[in-house]
Amino acid sequence: MKEALAILERGLGRAALWTRHHHRGIAAGVVTVLLGTGITAFGVAPLAPDAADLPRRLVLEDVTPLPLDEQVDALGGILLELTRNDLTRTSDTADSLLSRLNVVDAEAAAFLRRDPVARKLLEGRPGKMVQVVTGERGELKRLVARYPAEKSEQYSTHFTRLTVTRDALGLHAKTEQAPLTPQVRLGGGTIRSSLFAATDEAGLPDVIAIQMAEIFANEIDFRRDLRRGDHFTVLYESLEADGEPIAWNQAAGRVLAAQFTNNGRTYEAMWFQEPGGKGAYFDFKGQSMRRAFLASPMEFSRVTSGFAMRMHPIHKTWRRHLGVDYGAPTGTPVRVVADGVVEFAGVQNGYGNVIYVKHRGDRVTVYAHLSRMHVRKGERVSQGQHIGAVGATGWATGPHLHFEIRENGKHVDPLRVARSSEAFSIPASARPQFEALAQSVRTQLAVAEARYRHASAGNPPANE
Ligand SMILES: [Zn+2]
Incomplete structure (x- = not known):
């Protein structure tokens, strides 16, 4: 049905956008920018060559999900047919899977058990x-299953499509390898409880939510600063199998541009790569989003975001006990927030296993209560590198990371250091290209923003 709609839409003057109601039946939804038409209409064409340099974007062919006659058949039979989607589970049998999909068909169940391809x-x-x-x-009229490519070397470029069809002679099954396609999509939502609740509601993959939180980490503390009513719009690329974002590779997505309004202030970022250069996220003034210091020694994730909220009351602010505590399960990776040299890695009374890293500008960062340490005294470390893992060694009431930044021996607020640390700017030679891109991306995010605000105003919030 959705595929049929896409075909119709292309037929009707090749409209650039269509609202895709996510299969979970959510109001916010995701808007697809049709490749080839959408990008031009959206004026973000310069993004394409940049994104093409990403290792993930290996497939450039444009495939039609299913032959046109099948789509037309599907349209003709709309009143008589029902489509359902689900994921297979470890415990599934032919009967349990079919019953979950509301298929009542003993012959099909037997076929799934017996046929060497369907099995x-x-x-x-x-x-x-x-x-x-x-x-x-x-x-059962038709069943299509999509899963990773059979050959591991095709894992990031292809998927397996298993099709079971029925005709006058009975049921038939076949498998084929088909290319994954990169799609540029727009998503947006409003925070009602947490970032992940909002991105789930909008049908956005976790990897996109996490990237958004990392991109804006120096401006917004997603663990503590989110307000009800904060909202966002994101333009991203995902790898898809027949138009469905793939469920088996959480890394198959990348933010191209995003806008986030927190407590009334709007922040923007977009991916930019000058020809021959390394890509990075920049604000629309051309300042890099990533600074010499990261705001957080923990990567943002579903686990760390939830735990941080619960654990936070142990120590309310960095001022009270000269550090920031991040609650997380034992074993969660800890990353160093800036380039530097390990000054100490060992055991100290209250701190348990602790690592001190010395940085430029007479700054030292401290990571305490670790369960594991991966570095030694004198070792050079680079920003983002995993140096240890969360634990509960020393004086800790439960597993958490105690983190400090000292400047000239005095404790300072890590978020302030991150915000004030050096950013790099777009070089003058790339300015014109950057400005043109920023202008069009900004316009498109604004249009999308208006759309989502309008959509969410017209629909009552879901229960959370
Ligand atoms: Zn602490």
Whole structure:
């Protein structure tokens, strides 16, 4: 149905945008920018060559998800057919999977158990994306499963499509390897409880939520500063199998540009790569979003975001006990916030296993209560490197990371250091290209923002 809509939409004057109602039935939704038409209409064409340099973007062919006649058939039979999607589970049998998909068809269940090709659906790893089309009585008309490519070297470029069809002679199954396609999409939402609740509601992959939190980490503390009513818009690229973002590779997505309004202030960022240079995220004035110091020694994730909220009351502010505590399960990786040299890595009374790293500008960072340490005294470390793991050694009431920054021997607020630390600017030679891109990205994010605000105003919030 969705594919049929896409075809219709392309037919009707090749409209640049169509609102895609996510299969979870969510109001906020995700808007697809159709490749080839959408990008030009969106005026973000210069993003394409940059994104093409990403290692993930290996597939440049444009494929039509399914042959046109099948789409037309699907349109003709809309009243008689039902489509359902789900993922296979470890415990699934042919019967449990079909019943979850509302398929009432003993012959199809037997076929899935017996046929050597169809059996692959329930063999190997779970998490295969399954879509079924059923008739009026619940009988299986077609089943399509999408899962990782059979050959590991094709893992990032292709997927396996297993199709079960029914004709006058009975059921038939076949598999084929088909290319994954990169799609540029727009998403947006409003914070009601947490970032992940909002991105889930908008149908955005976790990897996009996490990238957004990392990009704006120096401006917004996503663990503590989010307000009800904060809102965001994001333009991102995802790898898709027949138009569905792939469920088996969480890394298959990348933020191209984003706008986040926190407590009434709007922050913007976009990916920019000058020809021959290394890409990075910049604000629209041309300042890099990443600074010499990261705001947080923990990567943002579903786990760390939730724990931080619960654990926070142990020590309310960095002032009270001269550091910031990040609650997280034992073993969660700890990263060094800036380039430097390890000054100490060992045991100290209250700190337990602790690492001190010396940085430029007479700054020292401290990482305490670690369960594991991966570095030694004298070792050079670079920003973002994992140097240890969260633990509860020393005087700790539970697993957490105690983190400090000292400047000339005095404790300072890590967020302030991150915000005030050196950023780098777009070089003069790349300015004109940057300005043109920033202008069009800004316009498109604003248009999208208006759209999402309008959409969320017209729909009552979901229960959370
Ligand atoms: Zn502490």
